[in-house]
Amino acid sequence: MRIPFTLNGRQVLVESGPDRRLLHLLREEFGLLGAKEGCLQGYCGFCLVILNDELVPSCMVPVFSVFQGRVVTIEGFRETSDFRDIEHAFLAEEVAPCPSCGPAKVLTTHMLLKRFPNPTEKQIRRALSRVSCRCTDVTTLVAGVKAAGANRRLRSHVR
Amino acid sequence: MSDSSAPVQVHHPPSMMELLILCRQRPEAALFSGGTWILRSQRSRRFRLPEALVSLRGIDELRRIGRTESRIDIGAAASIQRILTVARTRLPRILRETLESIAPQGIRSLATLGGNVCVPERSMTGFPTLHILDAKLEFRRLGSSRWVPVTSSRDASGTLLIQPGEVLTRIRIPLQPWNVQHFRRIGETPFVEDSNYFSLAFVGRVQRRVLADLRFAVASASPAIYRNRDLENLLVGRRLPLPPRDVSLFLETFDEDIAGSGTRLSGFLRSRGLAVLRRLLSNLPPD
The missing domain is CATH 1.10.150.120 ([2Fe-2S]-binding domain)
Incomplete structure (x- = not known):
């Protein structure tokens, strides 16, 4: 499915299965390696990103969930x-x-x-x-x- | 759940009206806000998702939190962290303690109170607290809405009484002057399969050294919670401090009753739960 969203201030459109984890999408499609794979259960906090102004574990977010959302990773935040x-x-x-x-x-x-x-x-x-x-x-x-x-x-x- | 070859259909209704239309057309589709129950315990690279999903993220109305003098209304899709952030000082203390005990902070940014209430197979952490606070649930479907007390939102077996095509939209909590409020969860996280836990929600009202009102409920890994109003009334009207023999009699009755109620609790958790209750009852403040 096609998923439009804002990533670090830029509009992007990705083609992805809805069952993919946001963490892996960020690392593998966009090369944004700041969020790390840890527990894959949302507990360790290594994969935190900002989604719609809330800090969330990206390993527990299926990509369809960011549809028309706003994602900020450490790479985007570093510019501020x-x-x-x-x-x-x-x-x-x-x-x-x-x-x-x-x-x-x-x-x-x-x-x-x-x-x-x-x-x-x-x-x-x-x-x-x-x-x-x-x-x-x-x-x-x-x-x-x-x-x-x-x-x-x-x-x-x-x- | 879908297998690896079956496509997952995801709908993103942008408004409440479109959501209700979709729910009528696709009553079998799973509603997805934080998704923490659907996604629990999955460690594979790809999530196993239901075949049809309706994402609630685009519907602002479901995340609103409002308060009047007498009540607080919480949108069913408001994240628990958002509830704690926006309404922290306005929540009853017991509800705040309950929400803070639900999962680590990261999960609380995704999990919702509505999702917590709607888990089909067990009573989750929030349910006993909402039960004793006389909370109400708003269910909407196309063309109608209804408010249901939490106390009658599940049948005797614990099944949530939600009709096809209905959506839980708000949770309404009356604000009452409880001067004793306590929440405690012992045991494993309810998110794990075959977990064992004991969640105790306890409120009381003390007036002029008399226990004017008392309510408590217990949740475990069973669909139905434990609550016994006759047991609560055993102590209502008693002067404080409660005599130790009254406390012991109360606890013996509770122990026997909960053992026979079908509530799934290990012996260890039951004994820890009794200890918590004993301490609470023995230390009720006189005013």
């Missing part, structure tokens, strides 16, 4: 200044640049800051609990997210 707030903060706080969970943690942080520009530690821990990798200790992660929030608030005041 919102990404740089998080990138600089994570570097400064030494959050491990883990290839497995890094993209998911960045997108999770972005969606958290959209909702809570100055999140509490509890809110940060709750949000990041959806990504199960343990490459970085929680204290460092919390510091990284708080720093990202500070960067973003500073940028919006300066603008």
